[in-house]
Structures are given as structure tokens and as C-alpha cells.
Amino acid sequence: MSVRSLLVSIIIPTYNRAHLIGETLDSVLAQTYTNWECIVVDDGSTDGTEVLMKTYCDKDSRFQYHHRPAGRLPGGNAARNYGFEFSKGEYVKWFDSDDIMHPNFISKQYLILSEKPSLDFCACQWEYFDDVGQIKKVYINLKPQNESIYSYFLEGHVFLTHAPLWRKSFLINCELFDEKLKRGQETDFHFRILTKNPKYLIHEDFLFQVRRNHKSIESTSNNIVPQESVLIYFKKVFFILKEIDFDKKEVVRSYIWYRCVNQIGILMSKQKSILGRWKYFRGLNQFYSKRTDFYIIYLFLFVALITNRGYYFYSLKKYDLRKNK
CATH class of the missing domain: 1.20.120 (Four Helix Bundle (Hemerythrin (Met), subunit A))
Known part of the structure; x- marks a missing residue:
């Protein structure tokens, strides 16, 4: 890694994922780009998450573990925003506590933003996987022929929270995740970002896997x-x-x-x-x-x-x- 490489902040909200988050954190440890900090924000877990996180923090000082303050609304959105407040990196990557990064996830996107300093973010493709090992690739609209907001709603030009690597300098004056929303939060966030006319690139690389058939961090019994x-x-x-x-x-x-x-x-x-x-x-x-x-x-x-x-x-x-x- 070049001594001139800049810090990337990886922010992961979690809730009762002690049985899954270890696999996620191992994929962070496996990144070929090594100048990162990983900020895990616990949304009120009642399982063994805290004990597990202590082992990772003791093993590698690049990991941080925080609890969402009692004064913030419960939910992944508040945890994402709270993690951002702790971040010290020039770049920001939000991720989820049950999903998996490919080893070159950060390095590939870091290289794109390094070579294209005018971009505010870049976003990649992803795969879905389930507990029996089936994998499905998801192709998003790389080069929409219409204006980005039109394409976002009507031409499949969408991306998950995990997909972008952001320049923090772009995000610093943006309203981040709406902490009152329990569904639609990432589409809300990305839509509001697109209204600011960012410069960005959607690239063809499949760089992370999203777990299917598992309860969402935002799940609620009151539908x-x-x-x-x-x-x-x-x-x-x-x-x-x-x-x-x-x-x-x-x-x-x-x-x-x-x-x-x-x-x-x-x-x-x-x-x-x-x-x-x-x-x-x-x-x-x-x-x-x-x-x-x-x-x-x-x-x-x-x-x-x-x-x-x-x-x-x-x-x-x-x-x-x-x-x-």
C-alpha cells in the first residue's frame, strides 16, 4: 500500500447479528486496501455482539465499537449517521453486518476515485446469496440515457447503500439518512443526493454480496x-x-x-x-x-x-x- 493512500471509514450498523457479523468483519480484514477504520455501531443488541466485538477490537485497532446513544431514535439509520460522526477518513463506505465484501472491494473503488478526482462517488454491482450458497448477480443501469433522477425511478438506475464509496468532503454538508424512516431509507437518501447533481460513476465490477432470506435490521412486528x-x-x-x-x-x-x-x-x-x-x-x-x-x-x-x-x-x-x- 502506498504511504500516500488515504483513510477509508467503513461504517457498519448492527443489531443482534453476533452469529453473522464475524463473517462480515473477516471480509473487512481480508481487504487488499489496508488503510481503513471500521466503525461498528450497535443499535441495542441483546445477544453476544458486544463480546464478539471485543475480540475483534483487541485483535486489530482499526476496529471500533460504539453503542447508539439512548437519545437517538432506534434503527439502522441513526446508527449509520452516528458512525459517520465518528469517522475520520477522507472516504466513507457504509456496509451491513450480515453481508460480505470481496477482497478488492475498497481497493478497486479507491483507485477509481483517485484517478478521477472530479467524482463525488463511485458505485459498483453486487450479488445476492442465500444460506445454501446460491448466488445471483444484479446488474444496474450503468449509463442511463435520460437524466439521473428520471433514470433512478423509471430505468433501474439504482444502487444499494453498500455500493458507493463516497468522498467525505461531498457528504459533509448533506442531510444523511432519515432516522424516522423504517423502510425506503436508502432510496430516500440516494434520491436526495441525486438532487444535488453529484458527479459519479457506476462501474461494472461485482464487489460485494448481500445475504438473502434473513431478517432485516429494520424488521418490526408491526408491519x-x-x-x-x-x-x-x-x-x-x-x-x-x-x-x-x-x-x-x-x-x-x-x-x-x-x-x-x-x-x-x-x-x-x-x-x-x-x-x-x-x-x-x-x-x-x-x-x-x-x-x-x-x-x-x-x-x-x-x-x-x-x-x-x-x-x-x-x-x-x-x-x-x-x-x-
């Missing part, structure tokens, strides 16, 4: 909470889009409008009382439109408000604007 987070996310996008300009903006706004009203239908379907359904139905007023679609959907949801028929919102799928892009 209404993540569904409400999805609505909050789409509402944020809908209103942010009002304030910015880009090519094909109205097509994207139409798609997000559809996602908002469809999510209201999904939430209504989970309520047993008219009062519970009314809580979400009244939110339709925020998305009023003179378009015929609005009146049709309003009628669907009004009938659902009264009758609580569980099938009604599926019929809204035909209004998915992606087919009309």
Missing part, C-alpha cells in the same frame, strides 16, 4: 410502521420534485403521484375500522389533481373507506405511469 415509512418517503419525493427542474420532470412526478395514492390504499387496507381508514383517506387531498385518474382512484378509495373491501387497491396498478414514460 404498519414500514408501510407508513414508504408513504412518508414518496410524499417527500413528491414535494421535493416541485422545487427542482430536470428533463421529463412531469413524467416522474406522475409516477410518484401514483405511488403516493397507491400507498394510501395499501395502508387503508390494513385498518379494520372506518376511523382507521379515514386517517389515511383524508391524506388524498394533498395529491389532488384535475386528471381523470384522480377521480377514479378517489372513488375506489371512498368505496374502500365504507366497505373495507381488501381487493380494491390492486386495481390501481393499471395507473402505474411507468408504462407511459
